[in-house]
Amino acid sequence: MxxxxxxxxxxxxxxxxxxxxxxxxxxxxxxxxxKTPSATADNTTGHVWDDDLREMNxxxxxxxxxxxxxxxxxxxxxxxxxxxxxxxxxxxxxTTRGEYDAEVQQANKELAPLYAQFTARKTEDLAGDANAMAIGERLFMNNCAQCHGSDARGSKSFPNLADADWLYGGSPDKIRETITQGRKGLMPPMAAAVGTPEDVRNVAHYVLSLSNGPHDSVRAQLGKTKFTACAACHGMDGKGNQAMGAPNLTDDVWLHGWGEQAIVNMITAGKANEMPAQAGKLTDAQIHVLATYVWSLGNKPAPAKP
CATH class of the missing domain: 1.20.58 (Methane Monooxygenase Hydroxylase; Chain G, domain 1)
Incomplete structure (x- = not known):
């Protein structure tokens, strides 16, 4: 309540x-x-239905x-x-929460011996273990697929985990860090810093030019000087900054939509995204297996030795 x-x-x-x-x-x-007072002597209430059905008292x-x-x-x-x-x-x-927590603790206790055989193994080795990856896939389906999709390829505003493009880094340690602590990404509204609405459009065309996308070369040239307002996070070369989660603008990966209008909207309104922390939901051993599974999606692990 x-x-x-x-x-x-x-x-x-x-x-x-x-x-x-x-x-x-x-x-x-x-x-x-x-009994209720009766007007009849035959122990009925006097109520009659269908000519001969009487209610007894x-x-x-x-x-x-x-x-x-x-x-x-x-x-x-x-x-x-x-x-x-x-x-x-x-x-x-x-409480229902207390009941749930007790059941989770009991399940984790029963599964501890199973996960113990995985915790001491490096990600690169564990990724080749079919049994571990089957468990990792189930963990992913239960905890991650709701946002990233069952194939882990994401959708608009939800990163694709099956490619080699990473906002915060794709090393095993970084993936574990992301799953454990979560991430809060923020692109602040930058229209005021860029200039006029025309300046914003020019910067959008310059950003498109960085990835060799269709753009107006004249506008792109004009927008290059205004891009300095964005360089603090994305770098002067537009390759981004994984320490801040700033996307690489020179590749062909667009998390929140592609094209002039999508970029103009991003510069004007900004965007806030959040990856929730899983530390309180999953054990360290489960996170290790899950991170290994996610890492394996964009890499080719060697088969485990028999």
């Missing part, structure tokens, strides 16, 4: 729950008073009433032990 943003809703839910239980008790009390079965009582008592005990009354956490302090 941590989603309550005011105390009112907590009290409202708790009150509604208590009122519902009291209403059940009231209903039980009413039905337990015995019998009290509720006692076994049913006791089941009802047991249900109410159980509900009260449950609400004391578990969350259910607004923001009250229950005496057992049980």
């Amino acid at each position: 941590s989603d309550f943003n005011t105390e009112f809703w907590s009290v409202y839910v708790a009150g509604l729950t208590v009122v519902s239980i009291v209403a059940c008790l009231l209903l039980l009390w009413i039905t337990a008073r015995g 019998n009290p509720m079965p006692r076994w049913w009433m006791w089941l009802f009582v047991i249900t109410i008592v159980f509900s009260l005990l449950y609400l004391v032990a578990y969350p259910g009354l607004g923001s009250y956490q229950g005496e057992l302090r049980w």
